[in-house]
Amino acid sequence: MLIMIIMENEINAVQEENGDSEFINSDAGAEIEAEVKAERKVVIPGEVIISGDDFLPGEGVRREGEDLIASRYGLAEQVGRVVKIIPITGAFVPRRGNVVLGRIIDVLHNGWLVDIDTAGSAFLPVAEVPRYINQHEMGQYLAVGDVIAAKIWSIKGRGIDLAMKGRGLGKIEGGFMFRVNPSRVPRIIGREGSMISLIKEETGCNITVGQNGWIWLKGSSTDNEIKARRAIEVVAGKVHLGGLTEQMEAWFKEN
Amino acid sequence: MSSMDVTNLSRNYFRKMFAEGKRFDGRSNFDLKEVQIEYNISNKAEGSARVRLGKTEVVAGVKLETGAPYPDSLDKGNLMVSGDLLPLASPRFESGPPGFDAIELPRLIDRELRESGAIDFKKLCIKEGENVWTIIVDIYPINDDGALIDASSIAAIAALKNAKLPGLNEEGKVDYSREFGEKIPLNEDIIPISFTFYKLGESLILHPTREEEEACEAKITFGISKWNGQYMVNSCQKGGKATFSGKEIAKIMEILPEKYEEIIKNLGNLLK
Numbered sequence: 239m240l241i242m243i244i245m246e247n248e249i250n251a252v253q254e255e256n257g258d259s260e261f262i263n264s265d266a267g268a269e270i271e272a273e274v275k276a277e278r279k280v281v282i283p284g285e286v287i288i289s290g291d292d293f294l295p296g297e298g299v300r301r302e303g304e305d306l307i308a309s310r311y312g313l314a315e316q317v318g319r320v321v322k323i324i325p326i327t328g329a330f331v332p333r334r335g336n337v338v339l340g341r342i343i344d345v346l347h348n349g350w351l352v353d354i355d356t357a358g359s360a361f362l363p364v365a366e367v368p369r370y371i372n373q374h375e376m377g378q379y380l381a382v383g384d385v386i387a388a389k390i391w392s393i394k395g396r397g398i399d400l401a402m403k404g405r406g407l408g409k410i411e412g413g414f415m416f417r418v419n420p421s422r423v424p425r426i427i428g429r430e431g432s433m434i435s436l437i438k439e440e441t442g443c444n445i446t447v448g449q450n451g452w453i454w455l456k457g458s459s460t461d462n463e464i465k466a467r468r469a470i471e472v473v474a475g476k477v478h479l480g481g482l483t484e485q486m487e488a489w490f491k492e493n
Numbered sequence: 494m495s496s497m498d499v500t501n502l503s504r505n506y507f508r509k510m511f512a513e514g515k516r517f518d519g520r521s522n523f524d525l526k527e528v529q530i531e532y533n534i535s536n537k538a539e540g541s542a543r544v545r546l547g548k549t550e551v552v553a554g555v556k557l558e559t560g561a562p563y564p565d566s567l568d569k570g571n572l573m574v575s576g577d578l579l580p581l582a583s584p585r586f587e588s589g590p591p592g593f594d595a596i597e598l599p600r601l602i603d604r605e606l607r608e609s610g611a612i613d614f615k616k617l618c619i620k621e622g623e624n625v626w627t628i629i630v631d632i633y634p635i636n637d638d639g640a641l642i643d644a645s646s647i648a649a650i651a652a653l654k655n656a657k658l659p660g661l662n663e664e665g666k667v668d669y670s671r672e673f674g675e676k677i678p679l680n681e682d683i684i685p686i687s688f689t690f691y692k693l694g695e696s697l698i699l700h701p702t703r704e705e706e707e708a709c710e711a712k713i714t715f716g717i718s719k720w721n722g723q724y725m726v727n728s729c730q731k732g733g734k735a736t737f738s739g740k741e742i743a744k745i746m747e748i749l750p751e752k753y754e755e756i757i758k759n760l761g762n763l764l765k
Contacts, residue, residue, distance in 0.1 A: 341498070341500050343498075353498075381501070383498070383499075383500055383501040383504075384500070384501055384502075385500050385501070385502050410502065411502075412502075413502060413506065414502055414503050414505075414506035414507075415500050415502050415503050416503070416704070454502075460509070460510060460513055460515055461515075464515065464517055464519075467517060468517075
């Protein structure tokens with residue numbers, strides 16, 4: 239753990255130097271500068287990030303007396319007075335309105351049980367399906383093992399309810415699915431979708447990224463699809479670096 | 494856990510990819526993973542090795558004990574292979590009583606080692622009918638990224654080749670404080686190695702990654718060695734729901750010697 243942290247710190251340091259010298263007039267350069275200003279620091283649970291009443295605890299941070307203490311392993315970032323942590327690892331924490339990909343695990347009489355990689359399973363009511371379905375033929379529309387894109391409609395004590403009405407939601411057909419760590423999803427999408435649209439442009443693939451880290455991909459040829467997946471995995475492996483979009487443009491030129 | 498189960502999409506996609514001879518890591522269907530071996534992992538075991546096969550990682554250790562022989566083999570030593578699928582190795586493994594895979598793995602390695610004749614059991618006899626060596630091979634997967642049995646078989650033979658017999662006291666009991674003697678009596682020429690072929694649709698693959706392994710419908714493991722210039726099948730086990738046709742087995746038999754030579758070449762000086 240310790241070695242890893244030191245390594246990441248070094249990488250960050252190198253990156254900051256690069257950020258100052260190399261990327262000056264591009265958009266990605268602006269992104270790096272913003273990140274340098276934010277001063278990201280790798281923290282582990284229990285570590286004191288900063289002390290004083292001037293700061294407010296954000297996501298993954300708690301206050302104990304004077305100190306702001308990390309509750310998660312990740313990069314601590316200070317935006318204004320708020321100190322928050324961008325997690326590097328961790329499970330998917332469902333939020334209302336998240337678009338997720340899920341796998342049907344059971345067909346019930348009034349809907350489907352869907353696995354979306356949370357502690358409990360989620361429920362998709364039959365009324366959410368955009369066309370009429372005979373109760374006895376539900377398995378023909380969505381069978382066990384099928385994949386859907388859905389939105390988290392509500393989170394109650396009993397479980398999670400899904401909704402499937404909306405653009406881009408519904409049963410997914412063709413292509414393939416793979417998983418990345420859900421904490422990497424924001425970087426894969428990029429600032430205002432910059433990263434994902436770069437990958438889509440370069441490979442010509444259709445890509446859906448669920449907030450739970452499940453990614454669906456479909457392209458015109460197997461080679462393009464393999465390339466798109468490799469690109470996404472490169473991004474997922476470099477989350478802690480700045481200027482990723484720029485780096486990926488270079489990556490696509492090389493490969 | 495259900496989230497580990499493969500989706501219909503991925504299974505269909507892998508079927509299509511294997512039929513085209515393509516895989517996500519750029520290998521073709523029968524390309525092997527890169528292999529690395531590290532010795533003397535444990536300083537309390539008589540022999541140990543860590544094997545990395547791609548991202549799969551297995552640690553094997555050898556302990557040696559003395560004891561009474563079994564009544565049906567009074568002049569022979571014993572071999573015991575045990576294994577445990579540690580929860581740290583894969584989200585699929587859970588602690589608790591061993592499941593099917595956890596029982597299958599050491600049994601396959603045991604059979605492959607025993608039947609290949611790699612170990613000279615007669616030389617493991619200290620005093621006939623009274624005192625013989627027992628070789629205990631422990632296999633611990635550290636990281637499961639597919640092809641666990643194949644990686645374990647390499648780790649087991651590597652650990653055996655690394656092991657030395659401990660000293661004995663006057664009563665013929667093990668005395669670890671004494672100087673270690675010679676290596677375990679092995680037949681140097683015989684190197685048993687397992688190959689597990691996975692089947693999805695009409696395609697066969699070797700050395701799968703975890704997601705490929707999960708998508709596949711059947712598997713068949715062959716323990717192979719070479720003796721006097723002849724390739725020998727020492728063990729064989731089939732698992733999964735799908736079936737293998739005679740044609741497919743014939744094809745596997747054609748590929749096996751080729752792949753055996755390839756992995757022996759890859760292991761090269763690593764296996765000493």
